[in-house]
Amino acid sequence: MTHSLGVDVGSISTKGVILDEAGKIVASAYLWTEGDPLGAIRCLINALRTQMPHVTICAVGTTGSARRLAGAMLNASAIKNEITAHAVGTLSKHPNAKTILEIGGQDAKIILLQDGIVVDYAMNTLCAAGTGAFLSAQAGRLGLDIEELGNMAIRSNAPTQLSARCTVFAESDLIHKAQAGHSKVDLVAGLCAAVVANFLNNLGKGKQITPPIIFQGGVSKNKGVVAAFEKELGCEVCVDTDGHLMGAVGAALLGRDNQNEETSFAFDLADKAYETQSRSCSGCLNHCEVVYFHRDGEVLDYWGNRCEKHVG
Numbered sequence: 001m002t003h004s005l006g007v008d009v010g011s012i013s014t015k016g017v018i019l020d021e022a023g024k025i026v027a028s029a030y031l032w033t034e035g036d037p038l039g040a041i042r043c044l045i046n047a048l049r050t051q052m053p054h055v056t057i058c059a060v061g062t063t064g065s066a067r068r069l070a071g072a073m074l075n076a077s078a079i080k081n082e083i084t085a086h087a088v089g090t091l092s093k094h095p096n097a098k099t100i101l102e103i104g105g106q107d108a109k110i111i112l113l114q115d116g117i118v119v120d121y122a123m124n125t126l127c128a129a130g131t132g133a134f135l136s137a138q139a140g141r142l143g144l145d146i147e148e149l150g151n152m153a154i155r156s157n158a159p160t161q162l163s164a165r166c167t168v169f170a171e172s173d174l175i176h177k178a179q180a181g182h183s184k185v186d187l188v189a190g191l192c193a194a195v196v197a198n199f200l201n202n203l204g205k206g207k208q209i210t211p212p213i214i215f216q217g218g219v220s221k222n223k224g225v226v227a228a229f230e231k232e233l234g235c236e237v238c239v240d241t242d243g244h245l246m247g248a249v250g251a252a253l254l255g256r257d258n259q260n261e262e263t264s265f266a267f268d269l270a271d272k273a274y275e276t277q278s279r280s281c282s283g284c285l286n287h288c289e290v291v292y293f294h295r296d297g298e299v300l301d302y303w304g305n306r307c308e309k310h311v312g
Contacts (some may be wrong), residue, residue, distance in 0.1 A: 002058040003180055006047070006252025007074065008042065008085065008245075009033065009066035012132065012166055014040040015217065015248045016048055018055060020190045023092055023253060027051035037066040038274050041073055045270035057265040060307050062257025063083070063247050065107075072293045072301035073274060075265055078258040080084055081216075081248055087118050089250030090214050093240060098210045101229065102246075103199065103219035132219050138174060142184055146151070146176040153224020154191040161188030163235040170194065178264065194217025194225035211235045216243040272296055283309030 003026070008015040011033060018027040029047035034042045061078040062070040063085035071079035090100050091113070099112040108131055112120040124131070132146075139146045153159075160182045162167045170191075178187060200209075213235065219225055220239045229237045240246070275294045280287050290304045 003052075003055050004059040004061070004252040004256040004259075005057045005074070006085075006089075006250065006255060007044065007060070007064075007070050007076075008040060008082075008247035008251060009037050009064040009070045010104055010247075011065055011107070013244075014044050014064075015245050016044045017245050017248045017252055017257075018048055018052055019249065021253045025242060025245065025249065027055075028242070028248075030244060033066075037069055037182055038073070038276070041066075041070050042270045042274075045074075045267060047271045049267040049270075056266075059252070059255040059259035060265050061251035061253070061258070067251075068301070068303055069276075069293065074269060075294070077260060077304050078186060078211075078251065078254040079312055080254050081258035082109065082250060083118060083121050083123075085110055085247045085254065086216065087113065087238040087250065088253050089246035089248070090216070091116055092240075092249060092253060093246075094212060094214050094238070097212050097214050099213040100216060100253075101151055101213060101220075102200070102216040103131055103195070103225070104217040107131060107219075108199055108203060110199075110206060110207065110209075112209075120207060122207070124203060132217070134170065135191060135195065135219065135222070135225075138170065139188075141171065141174060142178075142187065144184070144188070147194060149188050149192065150221065150223035150225070152185050153192045153222070154227055156183075156185045156189030159193050160186045162187075162190040183206040189224055190229075191223065193228045195219070196228040200232060202231040213237045214243070216246050220244070230290070273310070276306070279307070281305060283307070 006017050011086045014033045016029045017025050020026050027048050029044050053152050060074045060076040064075045066078050102109045109123040136146045160177050215237045220243050239252045273296050278291045281290050288305045288308050292302045293300050
């Protein structure tokens, strides 16, 4: 039986799955990137190897902000952006999906689908106010664990009105309302509602959000945010058990679709010595900052150049 590997390397978390021939997840791993994507990928591969030590991987796909790095390291047959990967992964489990909402650690996106095709999308580019990092920071300010927020929020009957335009305004507003005597339960519910308001005002503005709606990313595990979305949209929002892995699932499926005779993968790739070096190119007046990726001293790939005059 042939299997495919999908890896999604984000700024906060790194996810990986192994799919069987039917596209079913047979192994998965989720861990923190911690500013070290190479180390995170290595730990991820070792975690998957522990779960499936004798499996044969015939295709590899990568996505996420460090997809190029992961693709070079794992000899991927497909290196795709997050929009494509999340759409393909979601449609493999929810073929009738019309809207995908995704909120991760530092980014968020909305994807609109029609007849299984992406027709529109938007991603946050400037501010992390409506993301998992924002919620985590505010939870710490309230002396709470991030895992507590969802269950607390759904207990509130009067969510506190908070600004979510940016983290600075949100923190100031939170402190002010806490000092004014608002309960933690209402403050937490207000934070969840503020995340949803930020998302819909920035990414959903002017877009036709229609069900079936699939909510993904780490924040989808927060029941308070799910409830706030359902209240604002007036319809059910579906949270898939494997929603946090959909980017990796899509990458694995895309890798399988693009596999060729040159595709080869072995778990011991994670055991080799990898290094990145960045150098300013003097080939032209652009002076591009080119990143070179080495494995055991050999250059596997490079990126950052705007022309082919780069100096190695």
